[in-house]
Ligand SMILES: Nc1ncnc2c1ncn2[C@@H]1O[C@H](COP(=O)(O)OP(=O)(O)O)[C@@H](O)[C@H]1O
């Protein structure tokens with residue numbers, strides 16, 4: 277194929293532009309990977325010289341920072357268990373029962389959930405939580421997140437369960453299983469990939485949240501990592517880049533590990549029904 | 553094994569009656585087919601025996617016991633689903649043995665029994681595969697194995713062969729036939745395929761729009777169809793139906809229709825009763841009772857050739873009577889016919905079926 281000169285120049289220009297845009301996105305990532313290992317990290321990108329773990333040593337020497345990671349884990353795991361269990365049971369009931377108006381219920385909840393986790397509802401949520409005497413507890417964060425995430429989780433799962441033929445449980449019951457047995461033996465394993473999606477999604481949501489724990493928690497020993505990151509500032513208000521970088525890397529590890537684990541274990545694949 | 557009985561069973565979905573006031577009973581060891589077109593209420597009836605639907609009205613009895621409100625698990629039944637409903641996360645051994653697991657049997661007993669049944673069904677070498685790793689025919693046999701792995705009062709089948717290709721279906725049909733005669737199981741088998749029903753059933757219940765129109769042995773359904781609906785549903789191809797205008801006098805019945813030439817038939821009281829409401833009757837002749845004749849003899853239908861399909865041992869010769877419909881004959885001779893050529897199809901009077909204007913059979917003298 278013959279290229280005209282202008283087309284050739286156009287191509288080069290396009291590739292150069294694409295490379296530039298790619299680099300613009302890659303730079304912060306590279307900084308994120310290099311800075312934690314650089315004892316003299318600044319906001320500019322630089323190769324660590326020498327590579328060192330001293331930033332991490334400092335982070336792990338900081339009790340508050342370590343406690344915050346632990347708090348993040350408690351709140352995320354607590355929220356995930358609540359959301360996962362409640363969404364599974366609710367979605368299963370909504371999918372399999374013949375309640376009139378069950379579709380409307382899901383949609384209305386979905387509508388309100390965007391309000392609950394949005395900043396507009398922060399004042400009422402604060403008032404409710406404080407009336408319940410739960411301010412400054414893990415439970416406050418867990419419950420608030422469960423309320424905000426449940427409707428969407430239910431919606432995702434209901435859609436998933438709707439696509440699974442009822443005949444699975446029916447054949448189990450004909451074979452002698454009670455409805456509860458049929459649920460645990462047959463329905464639950466088939467729904468599991470859907471539950472995994474919901475679990476990962478809510479974990480990432482809670483783990484990364486700032487506003488809700490920031491408002492509902494007071495004492496340092498309850499704060500999750502997302503809030504604790506703000507403590508790595510000097511008295512003058514400038515960030516201590518070395519610690520910030522190391523802590524950020526640690527903070528993002530659980531999410532990455534979770535994704536890797538799930539894709540290794542489940543491959544984000546669904547069993548799917550046997551083709552009729 | 554046990555008997556099954558429906559007493560005035562009605563099942564409504566909203567204002568729609570999927571099954572209307574159906575009563576029938578199935579004897580111990582009988583193999584009954586529910587036969588009918590799609591949407592006539594076969595699956596709904598079967599699911600009421602299984603306990604997966606509850607009748608709106610009426611009772612369901614199994615082994616003489618009223619089980620209308622029993623949970624499926626308490627009915628001691630087996631069911632093969634149309635989509636097989638194999639559990640995708642269990643291998644074949646666990647799928648087949650699931651009913652035993654529910655009954656609290658030990659792992660060794662479960663797997664031993666699963667292997668026995670699987671060997672009979674020739675899927676013994678696949679026991680550690682997942683359902684997604686075997687063919688459609690093997691999936692079908694797996695679901696059959698799961699139904700046979702424990703003793704049941706009644707075996708229920710919902711179109712179990714409809715997802716198989718033609719050759720496998722014939723093979724599976726023969727196997728089921730052998731199995732039923734061998735085990736003497738009580739079975740209710742839903743199908744829309746009349747050939748399957750004829751081959752398997754000891755009795756067939758032909759259903760139409762939520763009702764049973766005829767419940768009789770395959771031979772009787774074939775020889776003495778109770779209505780034009782049954783006549784037109786059973787047989788391959790089904791019975792030819794020709795609308796005729798009837799008149800009578802001097803103890804004989806004269807039928808008239810375009811292209812039809814028929815000798816007067818003996819008049820009977822039942823025919824007289826039918827004619828009192830309407831002079832329009834329907835004459836039925838099975839395709840296998842028609843043959844090609846020359847000239848315009850009596851007891852013939854004459855019309856232009858529409859299609860000539862060679863099926864190997866036989867041909868299906870169809871003539872077109874324009875607005876009055878088509879008539880098909882199963883011909884075992886090898887005639888060279890031209891499209892559009894006038895063809896005369898002959899029958900003998902003892903093969904004639906008569907139906908009144910509502911479509912109900914008029915019994916011949918001596919029936
Ligand atoms: N759960 C249901 N809700 C509403 N209508 C139903 C339901 N199940 C079956 N029907 C209707 O009842 C009729 C009979 O259905 P079915 O028994 O499945 O027919 P068949 O098995 O003979 O094809 C159909 O018109 C079908 O649409």
Ligand SMILES: [Mg+2]
Pocket residue numbers: 594595596
């Ligand atoms: Mg059906």
